[in-house]
Amino acid sequence: MTEYLNILGIGIMLASAWWLFSFKYRKYRIELARSNLFAIRDRLFLLAAQEKLDFNTDAYAITRSTLNGMIKFTHTFSLTSAVVLAIRINFLGSKIVIDQYREKVNDSLNKLPDEHVRLIKNHMMHAHLIIMAHIVSTSFVLFTLTMPIIFLLRVVNKMNKFTKFLSKKLGKTTWLAIDMEANCRDSESRGKTVLCG
Amino acid sequence: MQAKQKKKTAAELRAEIAFIKQHAIGDNITKIIIMLIQYGVLASIAYWVYKSIDTLAGKNTAANIDIKASGAFNLAEELSQSCTWIWILAILIVFAAVKYGVRQNKLRKDDIERLSRNNIELEKLIDDKRTSSTLTPRGDTNPEDQS
Numbered sequence: 211m212t213e214y215l216n217i218l219g220i221g222i223m224l225a226s227a228w229w230l231f232s233f234k235y236r237k238y239r240i241e242l243a244r245s246n247l248f249a250i251r252d253r254l255f256l257l258a259a260q261e262k263l264d265f266n267t268d269a270y271a272i273t274r275s276t277l278n279g280m281i282k283f284t285h286t287f288s289l290t291s292a293v294v295l296a297i298r299i300n301f302l303g304s305k306i307v308i309d310q311y312r313e314k315v316n317d318s319l320n321k322l323p324d325e326h327v328r329l330i331k332n333h334m335m336h337a338h339l340i341i342m343a344h345i346v347s348t349s350f351v352l353f354t355l356t357m358p359i360i361f362l363l364r365v366v367n368k369m370n371k372f373t374k375f376l377s378k379k380l381g382k383t384t385w386l387a388i389d390m391e392a393n394c395r396d397s398e399s400r401g402k403t404v405l406c407g
Numbered sequence: 408m409q410a411k412q413k414k415k416t417a418a419e420l421r422a423e424i425a426f427i428k429q430h431a432i433g434d435n436i437t438k439i440i441i442m443l444i445q446y447g448v449l450a451s452i453a454y455w456v457y458k459s460i461d462t463l464a465g466k467n468t469a470a471n472i473d474i475k476a477s478g479a480f481n482l483a484e485e486l487s488q489s490c491t492w493i494w495i496l497a498i499l500i501v502f503a504a505v506k507y508g509v510r511q512n513k514l515r516k517d518d519i520e521r522l523s524r525n526n527i528e529l530e531k532l533i534d535d536k537r538t539s540s541t542l543t544p545r546g547d548t549n550p551e552d553q554s
Contacts, residue, residue, distance in 0.1 A: 213463050216490045221456035223496035228452065230503055232445050238511055245518050252525060290444075291437040298429050307426040310419055391430065398427075 236348050243284045243344040250333050250340075251277045263326055268318035272393065273330050279392030280337060282399065287341055289349035292384075299387050308383065311390040338385050339373050519546040 254273060257263045263270055280287075298304045319327050346352045363372050415423070523544065530537050541549045 214460060216493060217456055217459045217463070219493040220490075220496060221452055223493065223500055224452045225449065226500050227496070227503070228448055230500065230507065232448075234507055235503075238507060238514070242510075242514055245514060245521070249521055252521065286434065286437070288437065288441060290440045291433070294433045294437050298433055302429055304426050304429060306419075306422040310415075310422070394427070394430065 231350060231353075239344055239347050240284050243287075243340050244281050246340045247277055247281045247284070247337060250337055251281070254330075254333055257329060263329060264322075267322060267326075269315075269322055269326070269330055272315060272318055273334060275396045276334070276389045276393045277337060279394070279396035279399075280341065283392065283395050284344065287344055287348075287388075289345055289352055292345055292388075295387055295391065296384065299383060304387070308387055308390060311393070312386055315386075315389075334389070335374075338388070341388060342373065516545040516547075520544050 251274065254263065254270070254277070258265045258270060299308065319330065322330070346356055523546070527537075527539075541552070543549060
């Protein structure tokens with residue numbers, strides 16, 4: 211009888227752990243990422259309200275639209291979606307659209323003073339770090355692999371440096387593709403006829 | 408100033424449409440993979456429990472008959488003999504659940520702090536005589552009002 215109880219006990223525990231990670235923890239991470247992205251969007255708005263940025267520039271509109279897309283579709287960001295996106299960029303010819311988007315973003319930034327460009331880039335980098343943290347923490351494989359490293363980095367207080375390093379290593383194209391996805395989704399959901407912003 | 412939208416070429420528009428199509432297909436593939444992984448794990452746990460009980464059933468029938476016949480089954484005694492894995496798992500799950508609760512609470516308070524700060528600034532623009540409930544910025548009772 212003890213063996214049966216043991217097996218049932220372990221089965222129930224594993225199922226509880228599965229439920230906690232797959233639903234409760236994942237939902238919490240989505241809410242956390244959204245809350246952090248909202249904070250970035252609020253900061254950008256306040257900067258524009260204080261005239262440190264211009265509401266009427268393309269760069270501001272693109273950044274806000276990208277952040278809106280990220281907030282609206284945080285639930286779709288995952289390791290699997292990142293892998294599918296990487297396949298699409300590298301093998302299914304999405305590069306043309308990404309180049310188009312890159313040109314559009316660069317054009318919009320070129321029209322701004324250096325200080326405005328720096329502010330927008332800083333905020334977008336912060337948004338990328340939030341998305342990266344979300345992807346790592348909602349993937350069971352990445353979560354279990356990186357948990358000891360993250361714990362150690364937190365102990366030695368080097369977490370920020372590490373995430374910035376990882377963010378640079380991921381490459382600009384990947385982030386640009388993620389931004390473009392978010393921007394497209396926001397444009398689509400608002401029924402814009404011009405695709406991708 | 409927002410510039411007038413540059414007219415896109417037919418090739419650019421075709422590429423965009425292809426991108427949107429890929430995007431919809433990619434979304435669905437992602438959903439299917441995630442569902443397969445998520446419910447595959449649950450199915451594996453259920454299968455492991457079933458196989459383990461099935462394997463034990465053959466070996467333990469005689470022993471169980473003995474126990475039932477003597478009327479000596481005692482749940483507390485059986486539980487006290489449970490393997491240490493159950494306890495380790497139980498402790499880990501309780502720890503994770505408590506941490507989840509603490510983090511949810513922190514997130515809620517962070518949101519209260521962020522939203523109330525913006526609200527105060529906006530309300531002050533309309534009513535500079537605006538009064539406050541004097542709760543802390545994170546929505547807790549003011550220490551002066553505790554007693």
